[in-house]
Amino acid sequence: MTIEFRSTMDVELIDHMGSDESIARSARVSSGTSGTEEQNVGLLRMLMRDRHGSPFESVTYQFKVTCPIFVAREFFRHRIASYNEVSGRYKVLEPVFYVPEPARPLAQIGKPGAYRFEPGTPEQISLTATAHKSAAGWAWEHYEWLLKEGVAREVARNVLPLSLYTSFYVTMNLRSLLNFLSLRWAHEDSKVPTFPLKEIEAVAKDMDRLAREVCPVAFEHFDSFGRVAP
Numbered sequence: 581m582t583i584e585f586r587s588t589m590d591v592e593l594i595d596h597m598g599s600d601e602s603i604a605r606s607a608r609v610s611s612g613t614s615g616t617e618e619q620n621v622g623l624l625r626m627l628m629r630d631r632h633g634s635p636f637e638s639v640t641y642q643f644k645v646t647c648p649i650f651v652a653r654e655f656f657r658h659r660i661a662s663y664n665e666v667s668g669r670y671k672v673l674e675p676v677f678y679v680p681e682p683a684r685p686l687a688q689i690g691k692p693g694a695y696r697f698e699p700g701t702p703e704q705i706s707l708t709a710t711a712h713k714s715a716a717g718w719a720w721e722h723y724e725w726l727l728k729e730g731v732a733r734e735v736a737r738n739v740l741p742l743s744l745y746t747s748f749y750v751t752m753n754l755r756s757l758l759n760f761l762s763l764r765w766a767h768e769d770s771k772v773p774t775f776p777l778k779e780i781e782a783v784a785k786d787m788d789r790l791a792r793e794v795c796p797v798a799f800e801h802f803d804s805f806g807r808v809a810p
């Protein structure tokens with residue numbers, strides 16, 4: 581099979597439940613009041629400012645994410661979510677591998693917690709692409725060889741690298757999503773600094789863009805209070 585090399589991540593919003601109004605409705609049950617649209621904007625502002633988080637759990641999203649295994653592995657550290665992933669035991673995997681695009685910073689300077697990343701030299705850029713491609717090609721060849729010799733998929737897959745693409749569905753509520761976004765996007769409005777991997781940051785940016793269409797008011801307040809999850 582022909583090997584495909586990519587540098588991009590794919591994020592689709594598959595399904596969602598709830599809206600800004602759902603958040604306000606959940607919050608208002610405590611006082612038994614109802615409010616106008618304008619009053620709800622103010623209510624959501626107060627909830628975000630005071631980190632009164634549970635009403636934000638009233639909104640749920642399901643995304644489909646296609647990314648390399650090294651990104652998925654970081655993603656799955658976010659436990660307040662539900663996941664279903666493509667199985668390398670039940671199907672033959674697709675030969676799609678990650679290769680960094682030339683603009684991806686390659687030089688890591690500093691110490692843990694305070695790294696700075698800078699562009700690679702032309703030699704580093706070329707070596708990085710070559711090494712990714714040859715490692716993926718070698719691994720894929722051995723994966724196919726093992727399958728051809730009748731070795732089970734669940735064993736043959738062990739020779740494949742972290743750069744292989746995987747796909748998964750993730751279902752998470754808005755509160756958990758905001759926590760994810762606060763950690764995985766070094767946004768200019770973030771009050772608390774974070775240093776995410778570039779590739780998971782690309783996923784976070786797409787999730788933010790898609791999710792804010794569903795709850796524009798909640799996201800506006802998230803931004804204005806420094807992108808701290810409630």
Ligand SMILES: Cc1cc2nc3c(=O)[nH]c(=O)nc-3n(C[C@H](O)[C@H](O)[C@H](O)COP(=O)(O)OP(=O)(O)OC[C@H]3O[C@@H](n4cnc5c(N)ncnc54)[C@H](O)[C@@H]3O)c2cc1C
Binds near residue numbers: 777
């Ligand atoms: C820049 C960066 C670098 C990182 N580096 C490393 C690393 O080197 N090694 C490593 O192992 N991880 C690393 N992580 C992962 C990190 O430690 C978290 O596991 C990950 O970001 C998930 O965050 P979370 O626990 O807030 O999310 P979730 O698991 O979705 O949890 C959401 C919230 O629920 C609460 N919660 C969930 N589970 C518990 C629990 N068991 N007890 C108490 N409260 C809970 C917490 O309030 C938590 O914030 C890194 C993360 C980032 C963003």
